[in-house]
Amino acid sequence: AQTVTQSQPEMSVQEAETVTLSCTYDTSESNYYLFWYKQPPSRQMILVIRQEAYKQQNATENRFSVNFQKAAKSFSLKISDSQLGDTAMYFCAFMKGFGNEKLTFGTGTRLTIIP
Amino acid sequence: DVKVTQSSRYLVKRTGEKVFLECVQDMDHENMFWYRQDPGLGLRLIYFSYDVKMKEKGDIPEGYSVSREKKERFSLILESASTNQTSMYLCASSPWDSQNEKLFFGSGTQLSVL
Numbered sequence: 001a002q003t004v005t006q007s008q009p010e011m012s013v014q015e016a017e018t019v020t021l022s023c024t025y026d027t028s029e030s031n032y033y034l035f036w037y038k039q040p041p042s043r044q045m046i047l048v049i050r051q052e053a054y055k056q057q058n059a060t061e062n063r064f065s066v067n068f069q070k071a072a073k074s075f076s077l078k079i080s081d082s083q084l085g086d087t088a089m090y091f092c093a094f095m096k097g098f099g100n101e102k103l104t105f106g107t108g109t110r111l112t113i114i115p
Numbered sequence: 116d117v118k119v120t121q122s123s124r125y126l127v128k129r130t131g132e133k134v135f136l137e138c139v140q141d142m143d144h145e146n147m148f149w150y151r152q153d154p155g156l157g158l159r160l161i162y163f164s165y166d167v168k169m170k171e172k173g174d175i176p177e178g179y180s181v182s183r184e185k186k187e188r189f190s191l192i193l194e195s196a197s198t199n200q201t202s203m204y205l206c207a208s209s210p211w212d213s214q215n216e217k218l219f220f221g222s223g224t225q226l227s228v229l
Contacts, residue, residue, distance in 0.1 A: 004157075006157075009155070042222065043203070043223040045207075091157060091158065102173065103158075105150075106157050107155055107156060108157050
């Protein structure tokens with residue numbers, strides 16, 4: 001079974017600074033996807049970024065980027081120029097294979113952006 | 116935009132009651148999921164369905180059942196609610212060919228069992 005570990009329950013950072021959220025996972029699969037989801041106070045889960053394990057290039061979406069270290073099974077999320085609207089719970093998630101597989105989520109990191 | 120609607124944002128029930136949590140999606144998605152979210156535990160999959168009248172157990176199905184009589188609606192049923200089922204319940208859907216990359220979530224139902 002796959003496991004996803006987020007070791008930082010809470011983090012805070014000043015507005016406009018850069019913050020990195022950590023995520024590690026454990027799997028014996030060679031083909032898989034990794035995701036970061038954001039859950040703001042509205043409770044609506046939103047996909048932030050995704051990474052295919054077979055791609056060496058780190059995914060980037062505007063101010064959000066990942067550092068994917070496949071050998072170390074690490075998948076951290078970097079938020080640059082943080083904004084007040086980035087305040088949310090962030091969940092790392094894993095999905096094996098290429099078919100209709102379920103997602104396994106980490107325990108989440110509560111990020112607060114301080115004005 | 117895809118919309119996943121959960122019928123209640125907050126719900127308070129008594130121990131032993133039968134509880135129905137309803138979820139409706141408007142984008143003709145084949146896949147639907149029920150998760151519960153607890154502090155320090157993240158999201159855990161309860162049940163999922165890839166088609167009408169089809170259901171599969173997730174990681175924590177005990178104490179729950181589901182119903183999918185129509186493609187757009189996926190109901191979670193607590194046969195006899197207990198206090199340890201107090202939690203946030205999240206419904207999600209995705210199209211068959213998305214490989215579950217494109218999960219769309221509802222806004223959650225915070226259930227309190229007293």
